[in-house]
Amino acid sequence: MYFDIAPKMNKKDFFNYNREYLGVIEGLKRGERIIAVLGVRRVGKTSLMSVLFHEKKGINIWLDGRMIENPKKDVLTALQEGAKRKENIIIGSISTLNVSIPGIPLPSIGVEIKKPEPSLKDVKNITLFIDEAQRTGKELGDVLSYIYDRYPNVQVILSGSEIGLFEDILRENDPTSSLYGRHILKIRMRRLSPELSKMFLEEGFRQLNIRIDEVEITEVVSELDGLIGWLTYYGYEKAVRGNPRALEATLNFAIPLVAHELAKFLYNKRNRQLYISVLRSAKGLTWEEMMEEIGNVSEGNLGRVLRQLLNYGFLLKEENRYFLADPILRKALGRVNEFLR
Numbered sequence: 001m002y003f004d005i006a007p008k009m010n011k012k013d014f015f016n017y018n019r020e021y022l023g024v025i026e027g028l029k030r031g032e033r034i035i036a037v038l039g040v041r042r043v044g045k046t047s048l049m050s051v052l053f054h055e056k057k058g059i060n061i062w063l064d065g066r067m068i069e070n071p072k073k074d075v076l077t078a079l080q081e082g083a084k085r086k087e088n089i090i091i092g093s094i095s096t097l098n099v100s101i102p103g104i105p106l107p108s109i110g111v112e113i114k115k116p117e118p119s120l121k122d123v124k125n126i127t128l129f130i131d132e133a134q135r136t137g138k139e140l141g142d143v144l145s146y147i148y149d150r151y152p153n154v155q156v157i158l159s160g161s162e163i164g165l166f167e168d169i170l171r172e173n174d175p176t177s178s179l180y181g182r183h184i185l186k187i188r189m190r191r192l193s194p195e196l197s198k199m200f201l202e203e204g205f206r207q208l209n210i211r212i213d214e215v216e217i218t219e220v221v222s223e224l225d226g227l228i229g230w231l232t233y234y235g236y237e238k239a240v241r242g243n244p245r246a247l248e249a250t251l252n253f254a255i256p257l258v259a260h261e262l263a264k265f266l267y268n269k270r271n272r273q274l275y276i277s278v279l280r281s282a283k284g285l286t287w288e289e290m291m292e293e294i295g296n297v298s299e300g301n302l303g304r305v306l307r308q309l310l311n312y313g314f315l316l317k318e319e320n321r322y323f324l325a326d327p328i329l330r331k332a333l334g335r336v337n338e339f340l341r
């Protein structure tokens with residue numbers, strides 16, 4: 001069923017993104033060592049990884065980047081744990097929008113492990129999935145290069161926002177980075193087009209034998225755009241919970257959530273107002289147009305703010321033009337102050 005809000009585990013519940021799915025599978029077959037699944041929030045990164053995690057043969061280990069306190073210790077411990085148990089393990093959880101498929105707590109906490117046991121080398125076909133990898137911290141790059149060099153039997157699939165992952169952690173083109181020169185396969189997930197968004201909703205309702213008004217679908221697609229996370233939430237409200245005002249419920253859920261995420265991000269920023277102005281002006285303007293629209297901002301400051309917003313997945317840059325990564329953000333901007341107090 002498409003309208004289940006937990007991250008998808010089965011290919012049959014996973015709409016579209018076949019090219020990205022096959023891209024990862026072919027990469028694994030070719031022996032790629034590090035594969036990065038990139039995209040903005042709620043585009044379906046965790047679901048793509050979770051489908052692969054549940055169907056891939058061999059030993060699969062899932063790590064939630066938000067749970068990793070000490071990358072060197074935690075990642076290697078998880079690998080060792082997987083090699084020892086010879087079965088799939090989830091450390092942390094596979095989660096989305098506060099809905100999780102629970103796993104086990106990180107085994108390394110309180111356990112002293114010095115070096116990976118040699119047995120790790122003997123186990124074939126281990127895949128390490130690290131969701132939300134950009135939350136792990138810079139040391140992840142060192143751990144990955146260590147695994148890359150030492151354990152050819154381990155392949156790693158990471159998810160995160162494009163800039164966050166590349167500029168902060170992987171830095172494959174930076175000679176000072178430990179991953180310099182090592183190949184990383186990038187799989188980019190983009191929003192659905194309006195046609196595909198419509199198709200997703202129609203098929204989702206069809207699966208549940210529910211007829212739905214064409215006018216409503218058009219309105220939903222124009223309000224929620226092509227982010228599959230919000231479309232799924234809407235479908236869940238409408239079809240599973242039977243809520244006649246499902247779009248309103250989705251917006252009521254999404255706007256404060258996004259406002260809260262933005263507030264958390266802005267909390268320790270000195271120039272919050274500039275961040276908000278930049279987000280307000282992100283409607284397809286170029287850098288120069290933004291400078292003009294915002295006024296009274298130095299190039300350096302605007303550059304830093306833009307990078308941060310791209311980094312954390314609030315903005316997208318396409319052909320030198322800046323857009324909000326999520327249409328809900330525009331509505332959330334008006335509510336962000338409520339969460340900043």
Ligand SMILES: Nc1ncnc2c1ncn2[C@@H]1O[C@H](COP(=O)(O)OP(=O)(O)OP(=O)(O)O)[C@@H](O)[C@H]1O
Pocket residue numbers: 002004005006007008013014015016017039040041042043044045046047048095096097228229230232233
């Ligand atoms: N291809 C898909 N088909 C059907 N539903 C999907 C698909 N991708 C994602 N979803 C649904 O959309 C929601 C968000 O998905 P997911 O958590 O995988 O996205 P994400 O990019 O990891 O988001 P976040 O940035 O919040 O971590 C979930 O409810 C999930 O069930």
Ligand SMILES: [Mg+2]
Pocket residue numbers: 045046047095096131132
């Ligand atoms: Mg996710």
